[in-house]
Amino acid sequence: MWSVLVVIVLLHLCGVCAQLQASTNVTCFPGSNWMINSMGQIPCLVVAYLSADCAGTSWMVAALTDSLTQSYTFPTPDTATKCRCNTVAYNLISACTVCQGHAASPWSEWSQNCPAQITTVGSYPLPVPSQTAIPGWAYWDPTPSGTFDALAAHSFTPLASQSSHSKSHVGAIVGGVVGGIAGLALVAGFLWWLFRRRNAKRAAANHPNMSQVTLNVKPLKPYDPNDPSTFPTTPTDNRPASRATTVPRILVATRPVGYSGPAEV
Numbered sequence: 001m002w003s004v005l006v007v008i009v010l011l012h013l014c015g016v017c018a019q020l021q022a023s024t025n026v027t028c029f030p031g032s033n034w035m036i037n038s039m040g041q042i043p044c045l046v047v048a049y050l051s052a053d054c055a056g057t058s059w060m061v062a063a064l065t066d067s068l069t070q071s072y073t074f075p076t077p078d079t080a081t082k083c084r085c086n087t088v089a090y091n092l093i094s095a096c097t098v099c100q101g102h103a104a105s106p107w108s109e110w111s112q113n114c115p116a117q118i119t120t121v122g123s124y125p126l127p128v129p130s131q132t133a134i135p136g137w138a139y140w141d142p143t144p145s146g147t148f149d150a151l152a153a154h155s156f157t158p159l160a161s162q163s164s165h166s167k168s169h170v171g172a173i174v175g176g177v178v179g180g181i182a183g184l185a186l187v188a189g190f191l192w193w194l195f196r197r198r199n200a201k202r203a204a205a206n207h208p209n210m211s212q213v214t215l216n217v218k219p220l221k222p223y224d225p226n227d228p229s230t231f232p233t234t235p236t237d238n239r240p241a242s243r244a245t246t247v248p249r250i251l252v253a254t255r256p257v258g259y260s261g262p263a264e265v
Protein backbone atom coordinates (compact mmCIF):
# COMPACT_ATOMS: atom_id res chain seq x y z
CA MET A 1 0.00 0.00 0.00
CA TRP A 2 2.93 2.35 0.71
CA SER A 3 4.14 2.28 -2.89
CA VAL A 4 0.65 3.26 -4.08
CA LEU A 5 0.54 6.19 -1.67
CA VAL A 6 4.00 7.35 -2.70
CA VAL A 7 3.05 7.23 -6.39
CA ILE A 8 -0.15 9.21 -5.72
CA VAL A 9 1.71 11.82 -3.67
CA LEU A 10 4.44 12.16 -6.34
CA LEU A 11 1.82 12.59 -9.08
CA HIS A 12 0.33 15.47 -7.12
CA LEU A 13 3.67 17.12 -6.26
CA CYS A 14 5.03 16.94 -9.82
CA GLY A 15 2.48 19.49 -11.04
CA VAL A 16 3.58 21.82 -8.28
CA CYS A 17 7.34 21.28 -8.52
CA ALA A 18 7.34 22.41 -12.18
CA GLN A 19 6.63 25.97 -11.07
CA LEU A 20 4.99 28.03 -13.77
CA GLN A 21 5.60 31.76 -13.64
CA ALA A 22 2.46 33.57 -14.64
CA SER A 23 1.13 36.95 -13.59
CA THR A 24 -1.20 39.76 -14.52
CA ASN A 25 -1.76 43.30 -13.37
CA VAL A 26 -5.25 43.51 -14.83
CA THR A 27 -8.05 44.71 -12.62
CA CYS A 28 -11.40 43.49 -13.94
CA PHE A 29 -14.45 45.71 -13.67
CA PRO A 30 -17.03 44.82 -11.07
CA GLY A 31 -19.71 42.67 -12.68
CA SER A 32 -17.21 40.26 -14.19
CA ASN A 33 -17.07 38.08 -11.11
CA TRP A 34 -18.70 35.19 -13.01
CA MET A 35 -15.47 34.92 -15.03
CA ILE A 36 -13.44 34.00 -11.96
CA ASN A 37 -12.42 30.33 -11.82
CA SER A 38 -12.64 27.87 -8.93
CA MET A 39 -9.24 29.08 -7.66
CA GLY A 40 -10.28 32.73 -7.50
CA GLN A 41 -8.29 33.70 -10.62
CA ILE A 42 -9.43 36.19 -13.25
CA PRO A 43 -9.28 34.93 -16.89
CA CYS A 44 -6.17 37.06 -17.56
CA LEU A 45 -4.23 34.99 -15.00
CA VAL A 46 -5.68 31.66 -16.18
CA VAL A 47 -4.60 32.31 -19.78
CA ALA A 48 -1.20 33.52 -18.54
CA TYR A 49 -0.70 30.12 -16.86
CA LEU A 50 -1.78 28.27 -20.01
CA SER A 51 0.55 30.35 -22.21
CA ALA A 52 3.48 29.94 -19.80
CA ASP A 53 3.00 26.16 -19.85
CA CYS A 54 3.85 25.89 -23.57
CA ALA A 55 6.26 28.83 -23.68
CA GLY A 56 8.43 27.35 -20.94
CA THR A 57 9.06 30.88 -19.66
CA SER A 58 7.24 33.28 -17.39
CA TRP A 59 4.18 34.91 -18.91
CA MET A 60 2.49 38.15 -18.03
CA VAL A 61 -0.83 39.50 -19.22
CA ALA A 62 -0.54 43.25 -18.79
CA ALA A 63 -3.49 45.56 -18.33
CA LEU A 64 -4.76 47.22 -21.49
CA THR A 65 -4.34 50.96 -21.68
CA ASP A 66 -7.19 53.37 -21.70
CA SER A 67 -7.44 53.37 -25.48
CA LEU A 68 -10.57 51.27 -26.00
CA THR A 69 -9.40 50.01 -29.39
CA GLN A 70 -6.44 48.25 -27.85
CA SER A 71 -6.57 44.47 -27.61
CA TYR A 72 -4.17 41.64 -26.89
CA THR A 73 -1.81 40.56 -29.63
CA PHE A 74 -2.84 37.30 -31.26
CA PRO A 75 -0.35 34.43 -31.37
CA THR A 76 2.58 35.17 -33.63
CA PRO A 77 4.24 32.30 -35.50
CA ASP A 78 6.61 32.12 -32.49
CA THR A 79 3.87 31.97 -29.84
CA ALA A 80 1.36 29.90 -31.84
CA THR A 81 1.44 26.95 -29.47
CA LYS A 82 -1.15 24.31 -28.63
CA CYS A 83 -1.69 26.21 -25.38
CA ARG A 84 -2.85 29.34 -27.21
CA CYS A 85 -4.25 28.04 -30.52
CA ASN A 86 -7.56 26.89 -29.02
CA THR A 87 -10.93 28.46 -28.33
CA VAL A 88 -10.48 28.06 -24.56
CA ALA A 89 -7.43 30.35 -24.52
CA TYR A 90 -9.21 32.67 -26.98
CA ASN A 91 -12.29 32.86 -24.73
CA LEU A 92 -10.13 33.53 -21.69
CA ILE A 93 -8.12 36.33 -23.31
CA SER A 94 -11.32 37.76 -24.79
CA ALA A 95 -13.00 37.72 -21.36
CA CYS A 96 -9.87 39.38 -19.98
CA THR A 97 -10.32 42.07 -22.64
CA VAL A 98 -14.04 42.48 -21.99
CA CYS A 99 -13.60 42.66 -18.22
CA GLN A 100 -11.49 45.78 -18.77
CA GLY A 101 -14.19 47.41 -20.86
CA HIS A 102 -12.56 46.68 -24.21
CA ALA A 103 -14.05 44.88 -27.20
CA ALA A 104 -13.05 41.30 -28.00
CA SER A 105 -11.36 40.54 -31.32
CA PRO A 106 -12.73 37.81 -33.63
CA TRP A 107 -11.52 34.21 -33.34
CA SER A 108 -10.32 34.36 -36.95
CA GLU A 109 -7.96 37.17 -36.01
CA TRP A 110 -6.67 35.36 -32.90
CA SER A 111 -6.09 32.11 -34.79
CA GLN A 112 -4.62 33.55 -38.01
CA ASN A 113 -1.11 32.24 -37.26
CA CYS A 114 -2.28 28.93 -35.81
CA PRO A 115 -1.51 25.85 -37.94
CA ALA A 116 -4.68 23.81 -38.38
CA GLN A 117 -3.10 20.65 -36.92
CA ILE A 118 -2.52 22.29 -33.51
CA THR A 119 -5.77 24.28 -33.40
CA THR A 120 -8.50 23.03 -31.05
CA VAL A 121 -12.13 24.15 -30.89
CA GLY A 122 -14.32 23.61 -27.81
CA SER A 123 -11.77 21.86 -25.62
CA TYR A 124 -8.32 22.32 -24.16
CA PRO A 125 -5.85 19.93 -25.82
CA LEU A 126 -3.37 19.56 -22.94
CA PRO A 127 -3.48 18.77 -19.23
CA VAL A 128 -4.35 21.92 -17.32
CA PRO A 129 -1.44 23.17 -15.16
CA SER A 130 -2.13 22.43 -11.51
CA GLN A 131 -1.73 26.10 -10.52
CA THR A 132 -4.85 27.04 -12.42
CA ALA A 133 -8.27 25.77 -13.47
CA ILE A 134 -10.31 26.41 -16.59
CA PRO A 135 -13.74 27.83 -15.79
CA GLY A 136 -16.66 26.02 -17.44
CA TRP A 137 -17.77 28.97 -19.57
CA ALA A 138 -14.38 28.96 -21.39
CA TYR A 139 -15.47 25.77 -23.21
CA TRP A 140 -18.15 27.76 -25.05
CA ASP A 141 -17.61 27.46 -28.81
CA PRO A 142 -17.10 30.93 -30.38
CA THR A 143 -16.77 29.66 -33.96
CA PRO A 144 -20.47 29.85 -34.99
CA SER A 145 -20.71 33.53 -34.05
CA GLY A 146 -17.05 34.28 -34.80
CA THR A 147 -16.38 36.45 -31.76
CA PHE A 148 -16.45 35.97 -27.99
CA ASP A 149 -19.91 36.74 -26.62
CA ALA A 150 -19.81 37.36 -22.89
CA LEU A 151 -23.56 36.82 -22.44
CA ALA A 152 -23.58 33.52 -24.34
CA ALA A 153 -20.45 32.27 -22.59
CA HIS A 154 -21.82 33.28 -19.19
CA SER A 155 -24.93 31.14 -19.67
CA PHE A 156 -23.02 28.23 -21.21
CA THR A 157 -22.90 24.96 -19.28
CA PRO A 158 -20.06 22.69 -20.40
CA LEU A 159 -20.36 18.94 -20.79
CA ALA A 160 -18.79 17.09 -17.88
CA SER A 161 -16.21 15.53 -20.21
CA GLN A 162 -14.99 18.93 -21.39
CA SER A 163 -13.27 19.90 -18.18
CA SER A 164 -9.98 18.07 -18.47
CA HIS A 165 -8.63 19.59 -15.27
CA SER A 166 -9.71 17.00 -12.77
CA LYS A 167 -9.75 14.25 -15.41
CA SER A 168 -5.97 13.94 -15.61
CA HIS A 169 -5.63 13.81 -11.83
CA VAL A 170 -8.58 11.52 -11.30
CA GLY A 171 -7.24 9.27 -14.03
CA ALA A 172 -3.85 9.11 -12.37
CA ILE A 173 -5.34 8.42 -8.96
CA VAL A 174 -7.76 5.79 -10.22
CA GLY A 175 -4.95 4.17 -12.19
CA GLY A 176 -2.67 4.18 -9.16
CA VAL A 177 -5.30 2.79 -6.83
CA VAL A 178 -6.49 0.08 -9.25
CA GLY A 179 -2.90 -0.89 -9.98
CA GLY A 180 -2.10 -1.00 -6.27
CA ILE A 181 -5.13 -3.15 -5.47
CA ALA A 182 -4.30 -5.54 -8.31
CA GLY A 183 -0.72 -5.81 -7.03
CA LEU A 184 -1.92 -6.42 -3.47
CA ALA A 185 -4.36 -9.08 -4.69
CA LEU A 186 -1.53 -10.82 -6.56
CA VAL A 187 0.73 -10.80 -3.49
CA ALA A 188 -2.12 -11.96 -1.23
CA GLY A 189 -3.02 -14.74 -3.66
CA PHE A 190 0.59 -15.91 -3.81
CA LEU A 191 0.92 -15.91 0.02
CA TRP A 192 -2.36 -17.81 0.35
CA TRP A 193 -1.17 -20.39 -2.18
CA LEU A 194 2.15 -20.76 -0.30
CA PHE A 195 0.31 -21.13 3.02
CA ARG A 196 -2.05 -23.78 1.64
CA ARG A 197 0.78 -25.72 0.03
CA ARG A 198 2.76 -25.71 3.29
CA ASN A 199 -0.28 -26.85 5.29
CA ALA A 200 -1.06 -29.60 2.79
CA LYS A 201 2.55 -30.86 3.03
CA ARG A 202 2.45 -30.81 6.82
CA ALA A 203 -0.91 -32.65 6.91
CA ALA A 204 0.40 -35.29 4.51
CA ALA A 205 3.48 -35.79 6.75
CA ASN A 206 1.35 -36.21 9.92
CA HIS A 207 -1.23 -38.55 8.41
CA PRO A 208 0.44 -40.70 5.80
CA ASN A 209 -2.62 -42.99 5.43
CA MET A 210 -5.07 -40.19 5.06
CA SER A 211 -5.59 -40.81 1.38
CA GLN A 212 -6.43 -44.50 1.99
CA VAL A 213 -9.18 -43.83 4.54
CA THR A 214 -12.53 -44.59 2.99
CA LEU A 215 -15.62 -43.08 4.41
CA ASN A 216 -17.77 -45.80 5.93
CA VAL A 217 -20.94 -43.79 6.04
CA LYS A 218 -23.97 -44.94 4.14
CA PRO A 219 -25.78 -42.20 2.21
CA LEU A 220 -28.98 -41.05 3.92
CA LYS A 221 -32.07 -42.58 2.33
CA PRO A 222 -35.47 -40.86 2.60
CA TYR A 223 -37.98 -42.73 4.73
CA ASP A 224 -39.83 -45.40 2.71
CA PRO A 225 -42.54 -47.56 4.37
CA ASN A 226 -41.71 -50.42 1.97
CA ASP A 227 -37.98 -50.38 2.72
CA PRO A 228 -37.13 -51.61 6.24
CA SER A 229 -33.61 -50.23 5.93
CA THR A 230 -35.05 -46.72 6.15
CA PHE A 231 -37.04 -47.43 9.32
CA PRO A 232 -35.89 -45.54 12.39
CA THR A 233 -33.54 -47.70 14.44
CA THR A 234 -35.07 -49.21 17.57
CA PRO A 235 -33.15 -48.55 20.74
CA THR A 236 -31.33 -51.69 21.94
CA ASP A 237 -32.28 -51.24 25.59
CA ASN A 238 -35.71 -52.41 26.82
CA ARG A 239 -37.27 -49.02 27.23
CA PRO A 240 -40.51 -48.76 25.25
CA ALA A 241 -40.02 -47.33 21.83
CA SER A 242 -40.75 -43.64 21.87
CA ARG A 243 -43.76 -42.37 20.02
CA ALA A 244 -41.50 -40.54 17.64
CA THR A 245 -40.33 -43.80 16.06
CA THR A 246 -43.85 -44.77 15.06
CA VAL A 247 -45.13 -41.39 13.94
CA PRO A 248 -43.39 -41.22 10.56
CA ARG A 249 -44.89 -44.53 9.44
CA ILE A 250 -48.39 -43.20 10.04
CA LEU A 251 -47.73 -39.82 8.49
CA VAL A 252 -46.38 -41.26 5.27
CA ALA A 253 -49.70 -42.89 4.37
CA THR A 254 -51.06 -39.73 2.85
CA ARG A 255 -53.43 -39.34 -0.06
CA PRO A 256 -52.07 -38.53 -3.51
CA VAL A 257 -51.21 -34.91 -4.15
CA GLY A 258 -52.89 -34.64 -7.54
CA TYR A 259 -56.49 -33.46 -7.98
CA SER A 260 -58.80 -36.49 -8.06
CA GLY A 261 -62.26 -34.90 -8.08
CA PRO A 262 -64.53 -34.46 -11.09
CA ALA A 263 -63.15 -32.53 -14.04
CA GLU A 264 -63.67 -28.80 -13.71
CA VAL A 265 -65.75 -26.93 -16.26
Ligand SMILES: *[C@@H]1O[C@H](CO)[C@@H](O)[C@H](O)[C@H]1NC(C)=O
Pocket residue numbers: 025062063
Ligand atom coordinates in the same frame (compact mmCIF):
# COMPACT_ATOMS: atom_id res chain seq x y z
C1 LIG B 1 1.04 46.43 -15.94
O1 LIG B 1 2.32 45.96 -16.23
C2 LIG B 1 2.86 46.53 -17.44
C3 LIG B 1 4.16 45.82 -17.72
O2 LIG B 1 4.92 45.64 -16.55
C4 LIG B 1 3.05 48.03 -17.24
O3 LIG B 1 3.59 48.62 -18.41
C5 LIG B 1 1.71 48.66 -16.94
O4 LIG B 1 1.88 50.01 -16.62
C6 LIG B 1 1.06 47.95 -15.74
N1 LIG B 1 -0.30 48.43 -15.63
C7 LIG B 1 -0.88 48.65 -14.45
C8 LIG B 1 -2.30 49.12 -14.51
O5 LIG B 1 -0.31 48.43 -13.40
